[in-house]
Amino acid sequence: MSLDKTSANLGKAPSGDEHVVENPEAAAAAVTAVDPRLLVREQGLLGYWSEFKRKMKAGELGSLPVVLGLAIICIIFQVLNSEFLSAQNISNITVTMVGTGMISVGIVFVLLLGEIDLSVGSVSGAASALAAVLTVNQGWPEWVAVLVAVAAGAAIGALHGFFFAVLGAPAFAVTLAGLLFWLGFMLKVLGEDGTINLDSEGLIGKLTTYTFTDVAAAYGLAVVVVALFFVSSFLGNRRREAAGVPSRPLSDTILRTGLLAVVSFAAAYMYNQYKGLPLATVIFLAFLVATDFVLRRTPYGRKIFALGGSVEASRRAGINVTAVRISVFAISGGFAAIGGLFLASKIASANQSAGTGDLLMNAIAAAVIGGTSLFGGRGRTWNALLGVLVIVSIQYGLQLESIAEPVKYMITAAVLLTTVVIDSITRKTQKTAGRA
């Protein structure tokens, strides 16, 4: 009986994908957890190319469309105006994007659940107004006001989450109500003057104006980032090898580290050509690294992805669905508040137009343009960085060309639509390739 034969071979079954089999007969008898139909990646550079081609055909584009789009945007604006890729302009773009980018990080969390938060614009405005009133009118220390504003944002988000998760109201409607309510709250808090000027030398003011002027700061950060990346990948691979599960070859790690090094040091060089490394960008990157870690490496992040995949499966697996939902909306509110503080810092005031206009749409568009799925379960917080880079680059490029606001809206809309269309088409391709 064949069953006996297979069970007799269990003990000595090879465990690696890349195991080279010399005796085909023994291979047929041995049972591995790996299907023989699996395409094993070829080694070396050729392997990357064939893997890349296969992924493109299967519709696994990942961040490729947005990176290509960003490159095209840069080339077009650079041709139109050689100022576009100047150190000053790029530095300004990467500082301006932080406010919207932070809000977009929160949106990525909510989109991962397959939900939407329409209140983030108003919540960001309300938080900045709260911080301004507490520091300027009430005389609180700025750091306390900042903490209170962020905590208030998280509490507001948790409140929205409560209505959605516990009472079962659709998130769309709850946060739409939140959009109106917190807009009213902000106007009320700001009072009759409507504008509170912040101390541009204070903590909130410095958020977007402070730069590490020392040349060593930017290079130092680049060295630390590259070294940390290499060491963690290297040690991770060593652990995988020791445990006998497939691991990346060293050449792969070196290639990735090399790419990261090129990008990091180019950025550091560029910042040092202008005023130095901006504090805002460093804080944004730190939040991106932290949130990416939470989402992909912690049990909490796994729960968020699980809920985005199947609520019923998550519930049966013992995940506290209500708690995770409320916490995700709290995160969204918290990041909205953080983004609001950066936006207020940029204009050194809290005014009645904070959190209104195209802010909400830009934050959602950034997450989607970056590659986060609108249907839940797919996305990374780095998507927010890529998406917001695209949006703010377009704004700055059009400003250099002195193209008016109406055209800016239309072009941003075209980019968003293109992204969503690409997303839909790749989703179809992925379905036929069995990956969605």
Add this chain to the structure above:
Amino acid sequence: MVHVSATPVLALRGVSKRFGAVQALTDVELEVHAGEVVALVGDNGAGKSTLVKTIAGVHPIDEGAIEWDGKAVSISRPHDAQALGIATVYQDLALCDNIDVVGNLFLGRELRKWGVLDEVEMERRSRELLTTLSIRIPSVRIPIASLSGGQRQTVAIARSMLGDPKLVILDEPTAALGVEQTAQVLDLVERLRERGHAVILISHNMADVKAVADKVAVLRLGRNNGVFEVKTTSQEEIISAITGATDNAVTRRAARTSSTNGEVSK
């Protein structure tokens, strides 16, 4: 020969369950031993699903007793059943499409190291588990969405094995599967038996039942209608127990077709 222990892992004694005016189960008896596959069969509405849900703790029983390893226990919540060592694989598999095989196997009981997911250890254990069960899937790192129906079923069953349960309940594991995939799942059921697990298999498919089960427990209108040794029982006997009569639609059809065959051969 499969070794069967003297004390059943699970024994139901005179179990009854009512839903309002409906008497779903009446005085049902069932015994499952370690290393034994018991098929639970019956027509739609016979009470199979209700019986399984009482064992799994979804619906607590109204009357009767449940014995676990010879001792009376009460199962009033799904958690109680899990704590005893009962794993249930429901018909809708409850897997997350967007998460890879390793993530799904460990969903809700992730291994941690300093509060962080221990992916390496989870992957190693997943491969070990899948290898022991001779489950073949393209890779443990692809999302469930890229697996076929049969592969998903085997992943769902493998998932139930992670807690090393004593009793595994499979609710129609082959209902939606093709020939090859059905064979894979049946192989897997046999492997569970070899490893000494007790298995309750709910199935409508007599061929599957004959292929892997040791005993067949028939339910009819919420009551026991016989327990048969598979080896010594014909398919017709089981079917007549399910339908409740020797004269039933299946036998009439069989008689009709054989008589027409006879006429043709003349």
